[in-house]
Amino acid sequence: MNGLDRKTAVVTGAASGIGRESARRFAEEGANVVVTDVDEEGGRKTVDLIEDAGGNATFVEVDVSDSESVERMVDVAVDTYGSLEFAHNNAGILTGFSGIEDITDEQWERIVRINLKGVWTCMKAELPVMEEQGGGAIVNTASESGLVGMSGLASYSASKHGVVGLTKSAALEYADRGVRINAIAPGPTRTNIQSGLLSRASESPIPMLDRIRTAVELIRMVIQTRRMNFDTSAMRDVPMDRIARPEEMAGAVAFLCSSDASYITGHTLPVDGGQAAD
Numbered sequence: 001m002n003g004l005d006r007k008t009a010v011v012t013g014a015a016s017g018i019g020r021e022s023a024r025r026f027a028e029e030g031a032n033v034v035v036t037d038v039d040e041e042g043g044r045k046t047v048d049l050i051e052d053a054g055g056n057a058t059f060v061e062v063d064v065s066d067s068e069s070v071e072r073m074v075d076v077a078v079d080t081y082g083s084l085e086f087a088h089n090n091a092g093i094l095t096g097f098s099g100i101e102d103i104t105d106e107q108w109e110r111i112v113r114i115n116l117k118g119v120w121t122c123m124k125a126e127l128p129v130m131e132e133q134g135g136g137a138i139v140n141t142a143s144e145s146g147l148v149g150m151s152g153l154a155s156y157s158a159s160k161h162g163v164v165g166l167t168k169s170a171a172l173e174y175a176d177r178g179v180r181i182n183a184i185a186p187g188p189t190r191t192n193i194q195s196g197l198l199s200r201a202s203e204s205p206i207p208m209l210d211r212i213r214t215a216v217e218l219i220r221m222v223i224q225t226r227r228m229n230f231d232t233s234a235m236r237d238v239p240m241d242r243i244a245r246p247e248e249m250a251g252a253v254a255f256l257c258s259s260d261a262s263y264i265t266g267h268t269l270p271v272d273g274g275q276a277a278d
């Protein structure tokens with residue numbers, strides 16, 4: 001990818017899944033990476049993977065819903081590597097199926113605080129630094145659920161629709177100020193958050209206790225879905241007939257940050273095996 005070498009990227013939610021692969025991809029492209037997450041052990045593992053492959057990375061424990069820790073993330077990037085050109089604001093949670101009337105205030109506030117407010121909090125800290133140093137590129141992680149409604153996943157879908165709107169608005173504000181802002185909308189991707197549950201259940205290196213927990217969680221979700229008569233369009237067929245690998249999201253992030261995407265801003269790119277076309 002053009003234009004990533006010797007620059008600096010921050011990635012939130014980089015202790016696993018899409019964020020980990022995004023961090024690894026930035027490093028493969030020659031960027032210094034600030035790996036951030038609430039999960040210190042997973043975050044340090046990501047740093048080890050990058051360093052073992054010859055890249056540069058540092059870990060900062062960050063809760064994206066806490067503006068002070070997000071500001072520290074940006075400070076560490078600039079203090080350690082001298083600049084901040086790229087950000088992948090990716091941290092997010094999915095809390096499972098719930099009817100509108102069953103979502104508690106606490107569940108609603110938690111999902112919106114992390115998935116939506118967290119992206120705003122990150123951009124608020126990143127944008128002034130990028131503008132002052134002459135430019136940058138940001139990619140936010142939305143979701144296919146940010147483009148279409150998802151029965152039983154209203155709070156998640158609402159938070160991700162918010163990320164799409166926030167991305168467009170920020171892109172307009174910064175279009176003539178040197179910072180491009182886009183989002184990706186992943187379809188079902190093999191990570192801990194969703195379909196990874198299924199694959200983990202069938203993979204042998206997973207300890208037996210984890211496999212039992214995974215199986216129980218899956219059964220619980222299926223029963224809940226059937227009992228509540230939810231439209232399971234959330235898991236509707238993928239035209240490419242497979243779920244995504246997190247590396248495929250990382251490729252889209254690297255492209256959107258690269259100079260090959262120099263005239264692209266304000267867009268949400270579905271990376272979904274064709275689902276959005278259906």
Ligand code: NAD
Nearest residue numbers: 013015016017018038063064091092143188189191192193
């Ligand atoms: P994941 O669970 O593997 O990764 C999410 C990471 O975010 C975890 O490491 C977690 O510790 C971290 N995190 C959670 N709350 C945080 C907080 N408050 N502050 C900082 N970090 C926090 O799952 P993933 O699939 O890699 O998820 C990454 C993003 O992709 C999320 O925003 C998710 O909504 C989105 N997404 C995933 C899928 C999918 O099918 N996997 C589909 C669409 C969108």
